Amino acid sequence: MTVTGQRRRRRGEQPVVPEAAFASYYGTPILNSPTWRALDIAGYLFVGGLAGASSLLAAGAGATARPALARTAKLGAAGAVSASLALLVHDLGRPARFLNMLRVCKPTSPMSVGSWLLAGYAPLTLTAAATDVAGRFRLVGRAATASAAALGPAVATYTAVLLADTAVPSWHEAHRELPFVFAGSSATAAAGLALVGAPAAQTGPARRMAVLGAALEVGAFRLMRRRMGLTAEPYERRLPRAAEALTVGGAVLAGLRGGRTVAAVAGAALLAGSAALRFGVFHAGVASAEDPKYTVVPQRERLDSRPREGA
Known part of the structure; x- marks a missing residue:
């Protein structure tokens, strides 16, 4: 730049070349925005995680002679997986479409693996709850409870792999930490349901699960946003922030070992925080797909970071 150009720039004149605008041909998005319904799929993410973690809590409660806590967790898992299937079928439009996904088993497809997981897991949770x-x-009930608990971690986290396997920027770039975020969120949801529904005297495992789950969820989520760079921007919205506040507040109350009222408030906060996280993750992905910069800028950064030929 010449001296004259520097003087003009210092005088506040606008540059000749305007800043680049991230747009696409005819104003259409670069990526097709997810066509999933927010209430169906975000709700499916939430109740699926609640079910998987509740099965783990039910097995632990049964092993430590806490029958009321075990029953609450079993009923919660059965109800949550039933709601999960209902939401999934509602989004698909017809029950036959879910059954069609069971015609093949493709280990490299998260959707195929998830469909078979639900098909095997749902009868186990219903059997465990019914026999109790x-x-x-x-x-039979004990065998079903143990089997459901064995599948519980996969049920709670496979949806994170499902989201990360797409081309949606804010989902795909979160592939390393998102399963851990969902695991922690599932644990806090299951603990929250137990704190609301079980007697306070038997909620010791649920309180510990709430604290550990909150630490995993919040820690992994912050690490994820720090690593993702630009594609983490859609996560800086109200729902993820509210989710963190509710989860931390609920975990603190759960750790206080207060009375029935404190336990119920803590449980409600944990459930609301887990739901807010799932809806926040869903809407963040949709927002990143609709804005071209979340696709273009990371691609350019990756290209610029590669060593040039002959360098």
Whole structure:
């Protein structure tokens, strides 16, 4: 730049070349925005995680002779996985479409693996809850509870892999930490449900799960945003911030070991925080798909970071 150009720039004149605007041909997005319904799929993410972690809590409560806590967790898992299937089928439009996904098993497809997980997990949770309520076939109920607990971690986290396997920038770039975020969020949701529904005297495991789950969720989520760079911007919105505040507040209350009222408030905060996180993640992905800069800028940065030929 010449001396004259520097003087003009110091006088506040506008540069000749305008700043680049991130746009696409005819104003259409570079990526197709997800067509999933927010209430169906974000709700599906939430209740699926709640179900998987509740099965783990039910197995632990049964092993430590806490029958009321175990029953609450079993009923929660059965109800949550039923709601999960209902939301998924509603988004698909017809039940036959879910059944069609079971015609093949493709280990490299998160959707295929998730469909088979739900198909195997749902009967186990329903059996565990039904035998507990009826008070019969206890051996079958124990086997179903243990089997559901074995599948619980996969049910709670496979949706994170499903989202990260897409081309949506703010989902794909979160592939390293998002399963851990969902694991922590699932644990806080299951603990929250237990704190609301179980007697305070039996909620010790749920309180510990709430604290550990909150630490995992918040820690992994902050690490994820710090690593993602530009594509983390859509996560800086109200829902993710509210989710963190609710989760931390609920975990603190859960750790205080207060009375029934404190436990119920803590549980409600944890449930709301987990739901807010799932809806926040969903809307962040949609926003990143609709804005071209979240696709273009990271691609340019990756190209610039590669060593040039002959260098």
